[in-house]
Amino acid sequence: xxxxxxxxxxxxxxxxxxxxxxxxxxxxxxxxxxxxxxxxxxxxxxxxxxxxxxxxxxxxxxxxxxxxxxxxxxxxxxxxxxxxxxxxxxxxxxxxxxxxxxxxxxxxxxxxxxxxxxxxxxxxxxxxxxxxxxxxxxxxxxxxxxxxxxxxxxxxxxxxxxxxxxxxxxxxxxxxxxxxxxxxxxxxxxxxxxxxxxxxxxxxxxxxxxxxxxxxxxxxxxxxxxxxxxxxxxxxxxxxxxxxxxxxxxxxxxxxxxxxxxxxxxxxxxxxxxxxxxxxxxxxxxxxx
Amino acid sequence: xxxxxxxxxxxxxxxxxxxxxxxxxxxxxxxxxxxxxxxxxxxxxxxxxxxxxxxxxxxxxxxxxxxxxxxxxxxxxxxxxxxxxxxxxxxxxxxxxxxxxxxxxxxxxxxxxxxxxxxxxxxxxxxxxxxxxxxxxxxxxxxxxxxxxxxxxxxxxxxxxxxxxxxxxxxxxxxxxxxxxxxxxxxxxxxxxxxxxxxxxxxxxxxxxxxxxxxxxxxxxxxxxxxxxxxxxxxxxxxxxxxxxxxxxxxxxxxxxxxxxxxxxxxxxxxxxxxxxxxxxxxxxxxxxxxxxxxxxxxxxxxxx
Numbered sequence: 001x002x003x004x005x006x007x008x009x010x011x012x013x014x015x016x017x018x019x020x021x022x023x024x025x026x027x028x029x030x031x032x033x034x035x036x037x038x039x040x041x042x043x044x045x046x047x048x049x050x051x052x053x054x055x056x057x058x059x060x061x062x063x064x065x066x067x068x069x070x071x072x073x074x075x076x077x078x079x080x081x082x083x084x085x086x087x088x089x090x091x092x093x094x095x096x097x098x099x100x101x102x103x104x105x106x107x108x109x110x111x112x113x114x115x116x117x118x119x120x121x122x123x124x125x126x127x128x129x130x131x132x133x134x135x136x137x138x139x140x141x142x143x144x145x146x147x148x149x150x151x152x153x154x155x156x157x158x159x160x161x162x163x164x165x166x167x168x169x170x171x172x173x174x175x176x177x178x179x180x181x182x183x184x185x186x187x188x189x190x191x192x193x194x195x196x197x198x199x200x201x202x203x204x205x206x207x208x209x210x211x212x213x214x215x216x217x218x219x220x221x222x223x224x225x226x227x228x229x230x231x232x233x234x235x236x237x238x239x240x241x242x243x244x245x246x247x248x249x250x251x252x253x254x255x256x257x258x259x260x261x262x263x264x265x266x267x268x269x270x271x272x273x274x275x276x277x278x279x280x281x282x283x284x285x286x287x288x289x
Numbered sequence: 290x291x292x293x294x295x296x297x298x299x300x301x302x303x304x305x306x307x308x309x310x311x312x313x314x315x316x317x318x319x320x321x322x323x324x325x326x327x328x329x330x331x332x333x334x335x336x337x338x339x340x341x342x343x344x345x346x347x348x349x350x351x352x353x354x355x356x357x358x359x360x361x362x363x364x365x366x367x368x369x370x371x372x373x374x375x376x377x378x379x380x381x382x383x384x385x386x387x388x389x390x391x392x393x394x395x396x397x398x399x400x401x402x403x404x405x406x407x408x409x410x411x412x413x414x415x416x417x418x419x420x421x422x423x424x425x426x427x428x429x430x431x432x433x434x435x436x437x438x439x440x441x442x443x444x445x446x447x448x449x450x451x452x453x454x455x456x457x458x459x460x461x462x463x464x465x466x467x468x469x470x471x472x473x474x475x476x477x478x479x480x481x482x483x484x485x486x487x488x489x490x491x492x493x494x495x496x497x498x499x500x501x502x503x504x505x506x507x508x509x510x511x512x513x514x515x516x517x518x519x520x521x522x523x524x525x526x527x528x529x530x531x532x533x534x535x536x537x538x539x540x541x542x543x544x545x546x547x548x549x550x551x552x553x554x555x556x557x558x559x560x561x562x563x564x565x566x567x568x569x570x571x572x573x574x575x576x577x578x579x580x581x582x583x584x585x586x587x588x589x590x591x592x593x594x
Contacts, residue, residue: 100320107313133335
């Protein structure tokens with residue numbers, strides 16, 4: 001992108017540097033290649049053939065079909081749960097963080113510094129350390145074992161708020177807001193018609209990170225849910241894996257592996273499709289660091 | 290971290306501004322309400338719980354003051370798990386951030402072929418759920434059909450045993466490194482992107498080489514980003530749970546139920562019903578984490594000014 005035009009020297013490309021980085025790329029890609037190749041193998045091929053070579057038969061489609069039909073199609077249910085948690089949880093988190101980040105960046109109200117201090121403290125306190133008390137609290141409220149137990153905690157993203165805040169400081173000119181006010185627009189109307197458009201790359205970035213953390217969430221649902229019917233993919237997959245290694249269990253490693261691939265693919269696709277947006281969102285956001 | 294540096298423009302009409310200003314709460318309040326429910330309330334509740342203890346014989350709970358805290362501080366299992374994540378932190382975080390820094394500098398240097406490709410591919414593991422990464426690496430480490438087994442077969446001996454007691458912590462470190470180098474690289478790279486081009490121009494005119502530019506311009510420019518990445522990594526290390534918990538089903542002898550403080554707190558609650566004691570462990574870890582994160586932030590922002 002802009003890297004080559006920015007330097008006045010236009011340094012020559014270095015094959016040595018590229019080769020070193022390619023080594024690192026191998027480290028990144030080999031496990032994923034292993035996963036993809038393994039997803040094409042039958043259970044017996046998995047055990048008998050080398051990890052990075054294809055097996056005797058190409059069983060990918062068969063594995064996918066089995067993953068979705070095993071145990072009365074529970075995997076599809078988990079996929080649906082994950083989507084529900086992501087749409088409502090990450091969507092809500094993005095909306096809340098966007099509004100709050102904008103509010104903190106563009107309004108000088110009293111108590112603004114106190115809000116900042118509390119948020120900073122919250123980022124430093126480990127979220128997982130709060131999981132057990134949150135479970136007990138939700139248990140008293142009768143929320144455990146319901147989707148709300150996953151959705152409500154997902155609604156808050158201090159990091160997302162921080163990103164929008166720094167992004168809004170850069171991307172939303174005060175003059176524009178003033179002009180809209182002079183034209184008689186209310187604050188909410190300004191937010192929805194003027195601000196949101198300017199904030200879009202920042203919002204996409206926040207949404208993407210919120211989606212990833214909700215899609216990948218494991219600890220919270222593990223604690224909150226005891227009914228497999230409400231599991232997201234992560235907890236479900238690990239349950240399949242754990243039951244495969246128990247006493248007298250029937251291993252379904254090929255389904256765990258294929259299910260893992262199916263779990264990864266949507267996020268990877270989202271990242272690749274939206275990369276222009278989220279990379280510019282991050283870059284503008286880091287101006288203030 | 291930085292709002293203090295936000296330029297506050299002096300307003301010519303303070304009276305009008307104050308009227309507008311209060312409306313800021315309109316945007317911030319919804320976030321704060323949910324935030325109070327899922328951050329502040331559990332903290333308060335955990336503190337409350339930590340003052341009680343379940344009576345084994347009579348089934349009631351009794352107020353015990355700070356007894357639970359004294360018990361945690363004298364608990365060998367807690368300290369064993371704490372020292373383990375501390376060792377993990379001291380080794381894994383520098384390795385991960387070092388790799389991330391090298392990658393970010395390489396991609397930013399304009400000397401790399403296909404820099405955009407490298408950037409996106411190195412970032413990709415971040416999109417892989419920790420559970421899936423742990424399952425995947427667990428299989429790769431394993432005897433059944435992993436690459437470790439392939440390697441041992443090829444060597445003719447059992448040399449590589451990533452899931453054995455001696456190696457499993459390093460194996461977990463490898464998984465975490467694999468997952469998060471790209472994420473940290475992106476934080477550092479984003480900071481590098483906004484270094485003003487004039488600085489490089491000036492350095493070049495002064496005859497600075499590539500290394501000198503890195504040391505004198507790039508590293509100071511991204512110090513804030515490095516501090517943030519370090520703090521997130523420290524928090525991540527102290528919270529370690531997913532990877533060891535998932536690997537436990539593959540290596541139950543090497544990974545105990547109190548392998549990390551978080552696993553200890555989890556198993557106290559859900560294996561032992563010791564909710565009060567579990568809450569105390571969570572608070573103690575939270576306080577230690579917050580203190581260390583705070584110290585790092587202070588030191589990080591003071592250094593080299």
